[in-house]
Structure formats: C-alpha cells, structure tokens
Amino acid sequence: MISLQNVAKTFLTKDGTPVPAVKGVSLTVAKGEFVILTGRSGSGKTTLLNLAAGLTRPTAGEVHIGDANLWTLSDRDQSQLRNRKVGFIFQFPSLLPSLSVVENVLLPLSFRSNGTSGAAQRATELLATVGLAEKMGAYPRQLSAGQQQRVVIARSLINRPEVLLADEPTSNLDEQTEREIMGMLREIHASTAVTILLVTHTSQLIPYGTRALEMMDGTIRAEALPV
Amino acid sequence: MTLVRLTLRNLAGNAFRSWTVFLCALVVAGLTLSATLILRGAESSLRLALKRLGADIVVVPQGAEAKVETALLMGTPATAWMPAGNVGKLATTPGVAVASPQLYLASLSNASCCSASEMFVVALDPANDFTITPWLKQRLGSDLRLGEVVGGARVFTPPGERYIKLYGYHLTLKGNLEPTGTGLDQTMFLTFETAQAVAKGSKTLAEKPLTIPADSVSAILVNVRPEADPRLVARRIKQDLAGVSAIPSLDLFQTFRRQMSGVLRAVIALMGITWALAVGFIALVFSMAANERRREIGVLRALGAPRTYVFQSLLAEAAILALGGGGVGLCLSLLAIYLFRNLLVVSLGIPFLLPSVPSLLLVVSGGLAVALTTVTLAALIPVYRISCQEPALAMRE
Numbered sequence: 146m147i148s149l150q151n152v153a154k155t156f157l158t159k160d161g162t163p164v165p166a167v168k169g170v171s172l173t174v175a176k177g178e179f180v181i182l183t184g185r186s187g188s189g190k191t192t193l194l195n196l197a198a199g200l201t202r203p204t205a206g207e208v209h210i211g212d213a214n215l216w217t218l219s220d221r222d223q224s225q226l227r228n229r230k231v232g233f234i235f236q237f238p239s240l241l242p243s244l245s246v247v248e249n250v251l252l253p254l255s256f257r258s259n260g261t262s263g264a265a266q267r268a269t270e271l272l273a274t275v276g277l278a279e280k281m282g283a284y285p286r287q288l289s290a291g292q293q294q295r296v297v298i299a300r301s302l303i304n305r306p307e308v309l310l311a312d313e314p315t316s317n318l319d320e321q322t323e324r325e326i327m328g329m330l331r332e333i334h335a336s337t338a339v340t341i342l343l344v345t346h347t348s349q350l351i352p353y354g355t356r357a358l359e360m361m362d363g364t365i366r367a368e369a370l371p372v
Numbered sequence: 373m374t375l376v377r378l379t380l381r382n383l384a385g386n387a388f389r390s391w392t393v394f395l396c397a398l399v400v401a402g403l404t405l406s407a408t409l410i411l412r413g414a415e416s417s418l419r420l421a422l423k424r425l426g427a428d429i430v431v432v433p434q435g436a437e438a439k440v441e442t443a444l445l446m447g448t449p450a451t452a453w454m455p456a457g458n459v460g461k462l463a464t465t466p467g468v469a470v471a472s473p474q475l476y477l478a479s480l481s482n483a484s485c486c487s488a489s490e491m492f493v494v495a496l497d498p499a500n501d502f503t504i505t506p507w508l509k510q511r512l513g514s515d516l517r518l519g520e521v522v523g524g525a526r527v528f529t530p531p532g533e534r535y536i537k538l539y540g541y542h543l544t545l546k547g548n549l550e551p552t553g554t555g556l557d558q559t560m561f562l563t564f565e566t567a568q569a570v571a572k573g574s575k576t577l578a579e580k581p582l583t584i585p586a587d588s589v590s591a592i593l594v595n596v597r598p599e600a601d602p603r604l605v606a607r608r609i610k611q612d613l614a615g616v617s618a619i620p621s622l623d624l625f626q627t628f629r630r631q632m633s634g635v636l637r638a639v640i641a642l643m644g645i646t647w648a649l650a651v652g653f654i655a656l657v658f659s660m661a662a663n664e665r666r667r668e669i670g671v672l673r674a675l676g677a678p679r680t681y682v683f684q685s686l687l688a689e690a691a692i693l694a695l696g697g698g699g700v701g702l703c704l705s706l707l708a709i710y711l712f713r714n715l716l717v718v719s720l721g722i723p724f725l726l727p728s729v730p731s732l733l734l735v736v737s738g739g740l741a742v743a744l745t746t747v748t749l750a751a752l753i754p755v756y757r758i759s760c761q762e763p764a765l766a767m768r769e
Contacts, residue, residue, distance in 0.1 A: 192764075200674055201764035221678045228676020235767070239671045243385030244378075253675045255378065300675075 146308055146340040147174040147197050152206030154192050166192040168363035169206070176307075179334045179341040181351050184360035190344045191236075191312055193360065197342060198231060198310050199223050210308060228256050232301030232339075236313035238293055240285040240300075247272065247281040250300045264303070271299035275329060291322035298329060302337075309333075311343040315350070327353045379688045382665075389661040390693060393747060396650040397697030401743035402705035403646055407639040408735050409709055410716065410724065414632055417553035417723035421445060422621050424549070424556055426503050427472075427593035428602040430624060431462065431609060434617045440476070440591060441625055445723050447524075447555025449478030449492045453588040458613055462592055465609055467600030472500045475567055476590035477582065485540040485578040487530050492559045493538065495567035502595060504549075504561045512547055518569060520544050521562045525551035536560070540577025541570040553717075553725025594618075628723075647746060654750035658690070662758040669758055670766030683759040690751035691744060698743025702736050 154167040166189045174180050174197075184190040195201045196208055199215040208215045213226055233239075240249045250268040272278050275295035277288075285293055294314060301309055311330070315323035331353050334341055343354065351357040359366050383390045421444060432440045436452035443450035462471040475495035479486040498505050498515045504522055508515060516522065521536065521543045528545070529535065535542035543562065551557050562570075567584060574582040596605045602620040609618035662669070669682055677685075709716070710726070717724050727735065758766070 195764035198674065200670075200767075201762050221680070224673070224676050224678040224681075227674065233671075233674050235671065235674075237667065237767075239667075241381075241668060241671075243381035252672075256676045256678070256681060304676075 146176040146178075146211065147342060148172070148207075148209040149193070149197060150207045150209075152193075152196055152203045152208060154189075154196055154201065155204045165363055167196060167203075170363075170365055171206075172197075172358070172365060174340055174342050176340055177338045178356055179331075179354040180343070181354035181357040182342065182344045182360055182365075183348050183351065183357060184344075184346065186346060188360045189363040190346075190360045194310055194312050194342065194344045198233070199227060224256070228253055229304060230307045232304065232306035232309045234294070234297050234301050234309065234311035234314040236316050238285070238290070239297055240293055242285050244284075245281070246277065246283050246285070246288070246296050249285070249296055250303055252300065253304050268299070268303060271302055272296070275299045291318050291325070294318060294322075294326055295329070298326070298333075302333065302339075305337075306339060309339050309341045311341065313345055314343065316346065376688070379685055379692065382685075383689055383692060386661055386665075389657050392657045393654050393690065393693040393751075394697035394700075396654050397694045397743040397747050398701035398704070400647060400650050400701070400746050401698035401739045402701030403643055404742045405702050405705045405735060405739040406709060407643055408738065409705075409727065409732075411632070411636055411639065412727060412731070412735070413553060413724040414635075416727065417725040418445075418625055418628065420550075420552040420725065421554040421556055421723065422624060424503065424552055425593060425621065425624075426595070427621055428596045429594040429606045429609065429618050429620055431458070431471075431592040431594060431613075431616050431618045432590070434615050437617050437619060441628070443476060443492055443555060445554045445625060445628055446717075447492050447558035449490055450476055450590075451478065452476060452590050453585050454590075454616060456587045456589045458616060459589065459592055461613060462594060462609065465605065465612060467596050467605035467608065468594055469597045469600075470500055470502060470595045472502055472593045472595075473497055473589035474503075474591045474593065475564065475584060475588075477567065477584070479538055480578065480580055483579045485537060485574075487533070487535075487537045488527075488560075491527075492555060493567075494559055494561050495564050496561060497564050503593060507549070508547070516546065516561075516563050516566070518563070518565050520546045520566070521560050522546055523548050523561070524555075524557035524559045525549060526557045527560055539570050539574035539582045541573045543570075551725060552723070554723040650746055651750040654690075654747055655754060658686075658751040659754040662686070662754045666758065666761070666766045669761075670763045670768075673763035673766065679759050683755060686755040686759065687748060687751065690747045690755070694744045694747035695740065697747075698740045701743065702739045705739075706732075706736075 149170055149172045151169045151171055152167060153165065153169050155163045155165045157163055170193060182190050182193065196203050199208060202216060210226060210230060215223055218226065241252065244252065247268050250271060251264055254264050269281065272281055275298055277292060277295055280288060280292065288296065315326050318326065327350060330341065333339065358368060433452045433454040439450040439452060442448050456473065459471050459473045462468055477493040477495060479488055479491040479493060481490045496504060505515060508522060523545055525548055527548060536545055571582040571584045596602050606618040606620045672682060713724055713726065
C-alpha cells in the first residue's frame, strides 16, 4: 500500500549546512497492516511519515501510495490522492478554530467537486463512534485535548481512507486518554482493515500494531520488540 | 463547507488582520474618491463657468483681471470700470463678431434694503448679450423686462416674500440657471435698464445709494468670428485699446488653474504616500497572518487542498476585505463631500460641483478597483509564498 524506495531527505540549515534526516530508507507497508514506527526525538520518524504522505519532497528515492508514484504527480493530482486515499492524525491540535466540530470533520470533503452526498450523515456517525455526538456544534476551544484528538480521528475517516497516517497521536494526552485513543484506532483497524502507519516516541504503543519498527539516526534499525 | 464560507469564517476568526486590511482599504478608496471628486468637481465647475459665459474673450479694465475672475468663480462682488466707448471700438476690431458689455454691481452688506448681503449682480445689455438672453428666450420665451432678474442656481426669493429687494427696489425672479458650482450660482443677472432704475430708486429707498459711473462698463464679453483666432484677436484688442486687458477664455481662471495644479500635486503626493504605506502595511499584516496560519495551511494541504485552493482562498479573503473596506470608505467619503462641500469651496478656494450620477458611479467603481488592486497586490507575495510552501514545512513550529 505504501512503498518507500531508497528515500532520503536532507535539510539545509540557514548557513547552508546539510542535515540528513532520513538516509536511504526502504519501507513497504502492506495493505491492512498496522505499523508502529518508534524512535527517539530527532531520529527522523516524523520526516519519514511526511515523506510517505507526500508532504515533503524527498532528496532522493521514490514514494508510492498504491500504484501512484507521488512525485511524478502534479500538485492537484497529489492533493486529490491524499484527499481520497489518506487520513491524517497529527501530534498538534489540528482542528480549524473557526469551524465547529462537525464542520471540521467535513472539511476534507470541501476540497472535492463531487461525491459528498451523505457526508453530513457520515460525519454524525463518526462523531458518535468517537463518543462526541453531543459536541457536533461545539468549537475546538470548547473541547479538551483528548476530545479534540477524537474529532481529528473522525475527520481522518470521513473520506473512507485506504491509509491512515498518525504522527504521535497521543503524545499530548494523559495515559487514560492515550489508551482510549489507541483502543479506538485498533477498533477502526479491525473493522475497516485500513492500513495504518503510526509514529511514536514511546514503545508502549507497540502492542497496538501488527508490526513495529525502530528508527534511529535517519535509518530503520530493526523490527522493534514489544515492551 | 464551501470556499466562501471557510473564507468568511477565517475573516471573522482573525479580527486584527481583518480590521487592519479593512481600514487600509477604507482609507485608500476614500482618499481616491475624495481626491478624484474634488479635482473633477473643480474642473467641471470651471468648464461650466466658461460655457455659461460663452465668450471667446473677456475684456476687463487693466489691473482688474484677478478681481473679475474671483467674482465670476467665487461670487465675491467686484467693481471695475472702463469707458463704455470701448464697446463700439471693439465691435469694429477685425475678427470680433459680437461685443457685449456688462456692469458688475454688488448688493449692500447687511442692509435691510437688500434681501441678500454682498451679492454679485451682473447687468447686461439684452440687445447684444449672448450669456443669458439666448437661454432666457429658449426657456421663458421672452427677454428680461424692467424689474425682472434671473438668478444663479442658489439665488432665491426670500421665504414669505414675492420679491427680491435690491437697494429697496423690488425685483421679480424669473428663473434660475443650472448649477455650475462657481460664484455664478450666487449671482443675479438683470438688464442695464433695471440696473439704472435700481440706481435711481436707491437714492430714496436704500440705506446707501447705488452708484453707476456714467458712460462706464465693467467688462465686455467678446465672441470672435468663426475664422478668427481668439488669441490673435485678444492681442489685437490689447494693442488697439489702452487701459484694458483682453483675456482669451482658454486663459481665463489661470490663477485658479494654478491653485488647482498645486492642490492636484499635493493630493497626488498624499495619495502616493498613503498608497505606498497601505501596500506595505497590508503586505506586513498578511505576512504576519500567513505566518500565524502556517500550520493551519499545512493541515489544509495535508487534507487534500491543492496549492491553488489555498492561494484562491487567501486571495478571496483579501478581496472581501478590500471590497468591504473600500465600499465603506467610498460611502463615508461621499457623505463627507456631500455634507461639507461648501466648506471645501471656502477652505480650498476652488469652485466645486458634484458630478452627475453616471460620472459618480464611474468614480465609485474606480475607487473600488483601486482598493481591490491595492489589497490584492499587497497580499499577493505573502499569499503566493505560503501557498507554495511544503505542507510539512508549513506545519513545523
């Protein structure tokens, strides 16, 4: 489903010094897998996730989602592919503050010119699934961090994605909420067979996945072991 | 959620940016409209005044040029005299078709025998007048008779009275001329015969008598033959007649034209500075706002918004603010000009006439276009930069 071939990403500092973040990584995530990518801060895991999603251009290598080679596509086609096939869960609060909860959930569909019938019904169902049916008209500032992240999960599923990419989705949450969110992701994976690539700094989340990898210093070192 | 709704929500959600850009658009549009209206109003006023005079050359006593111009433009009474014999001499000057004499008089200041204080009064000879008489014949079907007057647009019979009093003499207002925005609007026109009757009656009826020097006129309006060049004829008049100044109508009101050029230069400089400041300020505010919203824009891109969507959405915000601010600026500016138009005339010392509705619509559209262009231009670079940024980079703290 996701395939990275010899992908590298090097950033340049202000004085022009190259800083390699990802060094020639090859990774394949098969359809229906729930891959947990662990690693310490600065190991390159978020950059790898961004590369997998086409959110940053690789310095070298190729990125495929399904049959599509991301960087051979135009910006419009790449955006459309993300919009139709990929769902995102970010580490930071990513809801638009000026939109209500249900409007945030529906947001990805507004970039489409067609195929949004029944969207409001689906948004309602998804919010009910994440336990926020009664908060549909609320605004992000009226929700706790955990509730906001649940809205983000609902938003990531509105387009029935084939791939779900999650970047430290529980890092700002307490342990109880972390368990709830991860439990929710596991249920979603089980019920929809969506392919999930989840990045985390903690190995405590490894048991939720079907496969775990560890990243260190810009490369995938090994299959990570459960705690 | 449509692009428009998202745009409107973003505008409401970023009050500082929205108000700043709104105010900049308001100032730019308001200033553009005010300046254009004032300058166009003054220019059309001058044009109408010249058309109303209808003369190719105005002959006045030497040294009285400025006084007469001020009287015609601002309605400030002026008296100047030259021998009436000049009319006959002018009529025989080569190139002259008609020479029409005028007497420039004034009502008394704050006197009960005069309905209006210090009003400019022009007496003309119906036999050869081409300023008012043709209009009178067309509109009223008759000449001005003894005791009858025609007023500028702002001359009226005092409420509750049937006559206008001039040096105690009762005059009937036969009609009003179209507004010109100049002193002609506050000027009263009557015949030589009426002027002499007023002067005669004033000895017993007025607080102070009206004196018209014998065999004198104040100005002579000249129309040249179709084949003649007014400038050459004017030069010839100056050579042939001593003690007069012959001003071709194209050169008339030069003092005011110079004054207007000064105002124009000041207005252009002010507009240029304001425009540059507005562009810089809007660009800065948009850069700041775009920077604040980097993460949000990154999220939109990650969720599938193409670059063009982000670009259009941010430019749509700019356009809405420009049109909103510009619209309010134009309304305020129109209201201010309408309410304070008389103050403008006095403080700037130039004539002013509100334009016709089609002209006004054209100027208003121009003002909106300036506001829209200014804001869009200022926002273009920051908007382009943020929409081209890689989503991952935009989302990074």
